[in-house]
Every structure is written in C-alpha cells, then in structure tokens.
Amino acid sequence: MRVQSRPIALRIVTWATNRLCLAAGLFVAALTAPFWMFALAAWHSGGAALSTAPSAKTRLRTRMVKETESGSGSSAATLAADAPPPVAKAWPRWQCIAFRFLLLYYVFLAFPGPLGSLASTVAGVFGVEIDESADPPWSWLTHGWQGVTNWMDAHGLAPYEVIHQRTGSGDTGHDFARVLAVTAVALLLTAIWSLWPRAGRAYARVGRWLHLIVRFDLAFTMFGYGFAKFYGGQFGMLSLSRLTQEIGDTWPMSMVGTFMQASKPYELFGGCGEVLAGLLLFQRRTALLGAFVAIGVMTNVCALNWLYGVPVKLYSLHLLLYAILLLLPFRHRLWALFCSNGDAAPVDLRVVTAPRAGRWLLALGSLWVLAVLVTTHLHGIAPSPYAKYFEKSQLYGLWVVETMRLDGVEVPITDAQRWRDFAIDTADSAWSREAGGARHFFEFHWDDAAGTAQVKDRSGGDAETWTGARGTKTTKVDPPLLLHSEERGKKVDGERRTLVLTGKWQGKQLELQTVQKVFRLQTGFRLRQELPDFW
Numbered sequence: 083m084r085v086q087s088r089p090i091a092l093r094i095v096t097w098a099t100n101r102l103c104l105a106a107g108l109f110v111a112a113l114t115a116p117f118w119m120f121a122l123a124a125w126h127s128g129g130a131a132l133s134t135a136p137s138a139k140t141r142l143r144t145r146m147v148k149e150t151e152s153g154s155g156s157s158a159a160t161l162a163a164d165a166p167p168p169v170a171k172a173w174p175r176w177q178c179i180a181f182r183f184l185l186l187y188y189v190f191l192a193f194p195g196p197l198g199s200l201a202s203t204v205a206g207v208f209g210v211e212i213d214e215s216a217d218p219p220w221s222w223l224t225h226g227w228q229g230v231t232n233w234m235d236a237h238g239l240a241p242y243e244v245i246h247q248r249t250g251s252g253d254t255g256h257d258f259a260r261v262l263a264v265t266a267v268a269l270l271l272t273a274i275w276s277l278w279p280r281a282g283r284a285y286a287r288v289g290r291w292l293h294l295i296v297r298f299d300l301a302f303t304m305f306g307y308g309f310a311k312f313y314g315g316q317f318g319m320l321s322l323s324r325l326t327q328e329i330g331d332t333w334p335m336s337m338v339g340t341f342m343q344a345s346k347p348y349e350l351f352g353g354c355g356e357v358l359a360g361l362l363l364f365q366r367r368t369a370l371l372g373a374f375v376a377i378g379v380m381t382n383v384c385a386l387n388w389l390y391g392v393p394v395k396l397y398s399l400h401l402l403l404y405a406i407l408l409l410l411p412f413r414h415r416l417w418a419l420f421c422s423n424g425d426a427a428p429v430d431l432r433v434v435t436a437p438r439a440g441r442w443l444l445a446l447g448s449l450w451v452l453a454v455l456v457t458t459h460l461h462g463i464a465p466s467p468y469a470k471y472f473e474k475s476q477l478y479g480l481w482v483v484e485t486m487r488l489d490g491v492e493v494p495i496t497d498a499q500r501w502r503d504f505a506i507d508t509a510d511s512a513w514s515r516e517a518g519g520a521r522h523f524f525e526f527h528w529d530d531a532a533g534t535a536q537v538k539d540r541s542g543g544d545a546e547t548w549t550g551a552r553g554t555k556t557t558k559v560d561p562p563l564l565l566h567s568e569e570r571g572k573k574v575d576g577e578r579r580t581l582v583l584t585g586k587w588q589g590k591q592l593e594l595q596t597v598q599k600v601f602r603l604q605t606g607f608r609l610r611q612e613l614p615d616f617w
Contacts, residue, residue: 311353313462548585
C-alpha cells in the first residue's frame with residue numbers, strides 16, 4: 083500500500099517546531115544547571131506523582147509478597163512477567179498547559195537570581211571575597227534582558243520609559259517591561275510546547291522538582307530578609323533628621339521605615355516570622371505549613387509595599403504567588419481539611435523514593451542550608467565598613483536651644499535666624515536648625531577628655547575649637563504615666579541633661595545654652611496604661 087507523503091509546508095512547520103523546542107529546552111537546561119545535580123540522584127528512582135497513592139509497581143510488589151506468604155501457586159516471577167507496565171496518570175489538558183507556562187515563567191523570571199545566591203554561599207564557605215562591582219559570569223543574561231527592554235521601549239511596547247540605572251528600586255520601567263517580556267516569551271514557548279506531538283500528558287517528576295526548587299528559592303529569600311532584621315536591622319536606626327522632620331513632608335515609604343525603626347522588638351518580630359517560614363519550607367514534612375506562614379508574612383509585606391509606595395512591589399508580589407502556588411497542587415486536600423471537614427490523605431513531597439538517593443539529597447540540602455546559616459551569621463557579626471558612619475559621641479542627641487548669644491548679645495526668640503535646636507549626630511557630624519527652618523551643617527569632633535570639640539562649618543571656613551560644659555537641670559516634662567484624665571496635657575518636673583557650647587562661628591563669639599530633647603516616639607514599653615495615647 084502506498085503511503086501518501088505529507089505536504090512540504092507541514093513538514094517545514096514540524097521541522098521548525100522541533101528545532102525551536104530543542105533550542106528552548108537547551109536554554110532552560112543551561113539556566114537551571116545548578117539544580118540538575120538533584121536530578122542525578124533521582125535518575126534511577128520512580129519519580130512518583132504529587133499524590134500519596136501507591137504506584138502500580140508498589141501495588142504489584144505488595145501483591146507478590148502477600149501471595150508468596152499465603153502459599154499461592156503463582157510465583158512472584160510469573161506475576162511480574164504477566165503484569166502490565168505501570169502507566170502514569172494523564173493530567174487534564176488545562177493543567178498541562180498551565181504547568182508548562184508556570185515552569186517557563188519561573189525559569190525566565192527568577193534566573194539568574196538563584197545563581198548569585200548560590201555563588202555568594204560558596205564564596206562565603208571558602209572565604210572568597212566577591213567584587214560586587216564586577217559583572218558575574220551570568221551577567222550576559224542581565225544585559226540580554228536590558229537589550230530586550232530597550233527594544234520594547236524603542237518600538238512602543240514597554241508600559242513605561244525604560245531607564246537603566248542603579249537605584250535600588252525593583253519597580254522601574256525596565257522591571258515592568260521585563261515582566262511583560264517574560265510573560266510573552268513564556269506564552270509563546272508554552273504554545274509551541276503544547277503543539278509538539280511529544281509534549282507529554284503529565285509532568286509528575288518535573289513537577290516535584292519544580293516544587294522543591296521554588297520552595298528553596300522562597301525559603302532562602304525569607305532567610306535573607308529575616309536575618310537582615312536580626313543583624314544591624316534592615317531599616318537602620320531612627321535618625322535625628324527623621325525625628326525632627328515634619329510628618330507632612332515625610333514620604334509614604336519613609337513612614338514605613340519610621341514605623342519599623344521606632345520599635346526594634348517589632349522589627350525582630352517580623353524577622354522571626356520570615357525566618358520561621360524559611361525553616362518550615364526547607365523540611366518536606368512541614369513545607370505546606372511553611373507556605374501558609376509565608377503567605378501570612380508576604381501578604382503583610384505586599385500590603386505595605388503596594389499601599390505605601392515601597393519600590394519592591396513586583397518582587398514581593400511574586401514571592402506571595404510562589405507561596406500560594408506551592409499549596410495549589412493540594413487544594414482539594416486542604417479544602418477537605420479546613421473547610422468540608424472531610425478526610426485528607428497525607429502529603430508526600432519526596433522527589434526520590436530510593437533510600438540511598440534520598441539520603442544523599444537530604445545530606446546535600448542540609449549542608450546547603452547549614453552553609454547559608456553559618457555564612458549569614460559570620461557576615462552579620464563581622465565588623466561593617468560602614469560602622470564608622472553610625473558611631474555616636476557622648477553628646478549624641480538633639481539639644482533644644484534655650485539661649486543663643488552672638489558676641490555677648492542675646493538673639494531674640496522672634497528672630498527667624500535664631501537657632502531652634504542643635505543636633506550632635508553620628509559620624510562626627512552636627513547641624514543646627516533655625517527658627518525659620520534653615521539648617522547649618524558642621525563637622526563636629528568631640529574630645530571627651532578635654533571637653534572640647536573641633537567644629538568646622540561645611541559651608542566654608544576654618545575649624546574652630548568649641549568648649550562644652552555638661553550638667554543637669556530640672557525642667558517641665560511629660561509625665562511618665564498618666565493616671566487620671568485631668569492630668570492630660572499637664573507637665574511635671576523632671577531631670578534633663580544640659581549642654582553649654584561656646585566658640586567662634588562666622589567670625590562671632592557664639593554661646594548656646596541647651597537642654598536635651600526627649601522624643602515621645604522613643605517612649606519605652608508600658609504594660610499599664612490608664613489613658614491611651616492620641617492616634
């Protein structure tokens with residue numbers, strides 16, 4: 083019988099489709115090269131689906147054992163020879179398409195981020211310093227995306243103007259264009275993959291490995307943000323400039339920073355939630371609980387970022403989606419457990435079933451997590467090169483000017499150029515604020531033994547020697563604890579530090595009599611509060 087040949091156009095399309103799929107597969111394999119080491123351990127294992135139902139091979143072995151023990155006439159060898167080969171359960175078509183898209187989207191969006199984290203960990207273990215100013219070996223990926231977004235901007239396809247500059251923002255025009263490009267590429271490759279005759283009807287093994295990789299990616303990210311709050315603080319300290327800034331002139335993002343800086347225990351509380359989510363995600367038995375914790379933490383983070391204009395909106399949203407998608411394969415069991423009060427089978431997240439491969443994988447993962455913990459701790463306790471910018475002298479604080487004299491003449495309080503306060507800040511710096519709001523900035527090097535300071539106006543002039551006399555005085559202050567409504571708004575006697583500074587400034591003899599300011603925002607914890615503070 084003569085076989086009719088296919089039209090040449092169809093053959094060309096088939097040939098091109100196969101080559102595109104091959105190229106896409108090679109590109110994805112190159113991007114995920116660090117994680118394919120896990121696949122070697124699972125090569126000889128079964129790669130069960132994301133369910134706990136026993137495979138056909140397991141059921142066959144169980145039947146062989148039972149019939150052998152009961153003295154059945156059929157031998158195990160006969161059963162094994164006659165049994166049909168196990169067939170993987172096919173996924174619904176929509177599920178296959180969705181999985182292909184999510185796999186491609188994650189690979190193109192996340193990488194090369196995990197590569198940088200892995201390189202930093204390895205370098206930290208071996209004590210190798212990484213030059214952050216130099217481009218890593220995979221920088222061609224970053225430059226490639228920049229070229230793509232530039233092309234999109236030139237052809238009017240980018241949602242915003244694309245500007246490449248290092249600002250620390252994750253919500254730039256380039257970032258939005260990149261997300262759009264990643265979505266388009268993932269959709270295109272998903273369509274090509276789905277039209278491929280050998281596209282496959284289920285991806286149980288790949289799904290398990292993808293679940294593991296996303297779990298580790300999310301867990302390490304939670305670790306990074308959590309430990310940043312433990313060592314030195316992610317948000318820094320509450321500066322004198324921030325404390326004296328009018329709240330109406332504060333940026334919404336700065337309000338988030340002030341909120342976190344005002345309570346170090348609350349910042350540590352947030353860090354504990356992030357670290358807890360990471361620890362739970364690493365262990366497969368607690369991974370789903372870790373995903374729930376990550377959802378709670380990242381929902382709060384996303385709300386702050388999106389509603390207060392913190393430029394990490396895209397990244398935090400993707401981290402939240404990672405946590406949600408980690409639970410998505412088990413939605414029916416979770417619904418039965420939490421909503422319908424039905425039976426929910428246990429979840430098995432093992433990516434390998436062979437005991438030896440499982441031990442190797444567990445050892446490798448444990449060493450990786452341990453290396454991250456150790457290097458993070460060592461880096462956190464190491465002396466920071468920026469520590470000198472946060473050093474405080476014994477006179478650190480904001481000093482309210484009660485009296486200001488120039489050449490022995492007191493400057494009236496109605497004078498707009500009279501200093502309102504004098505701040506002795508960190509890093510041998512100081513500044514004064516006039517009644518009209520203008521500021522003067524100084525270099526202020528205090529010698530505590532001599533009781534003098536070398537002061538230089540940064541607007542010009544030579545350094546002058548100022549003397550400082552410290553003391554205390556009784557003045558009117560806020561009551562430490564309000565007990566009765568009629569006490570609200572009334573001051574009580576309290577002790578405050580005083581400082582008298584004398585020296586030359588702009589060719590005149592300056593004398594400042596000051597008292598230290600204590601900010602209400604820095605009020606400590608009070609268990610008992612008869613009267614609430616004002617909102």
